[in-house]
Amino acid sequence: MGWTVNGVTATGHVHDPIITAARGETLLLDMSNDTAWWHPIHLHGHSFRVLSRNGRPTRYREWQDTVLMAPQERVEIAFVADNPGDWMFHCHILEHQAAGMMATIRVN
Ligand SMILES: [Cu+2]
DSSP states (O other): OOOOBTTBOOOSSOOOOSEEEOTTEEEEEEEEOOSSSOEEEEESSOOEEEEEETTEEOSSOOEESEEEEOTTOEEEEEEEEOSOEEEEEEESSHHHHHTTOEEEEEEO
């Protein structure tokens, strides 16, 4: 079985970033879990705020570095890309990550 982020299965350790941001840019990621599994989605290098779940604003816009997505759930997160580098963005279930559910976000 393979897993994807943005339709791409990441294999090995080198792949093109799915997002390249200018330092200081605000990124809003609108994520859909189009599977029947739970996925704890983890971003390295930044903390983000969870803005909405299934189109409904979250009560506290909580600060997190991982957001647990339920099957078929849609989640919006936002953060200021203020930490230069190539940052892993991946499912924290390591079986899923190892099977490709991993991407890179680049901050210049
Ligand atoms: Cu997963």
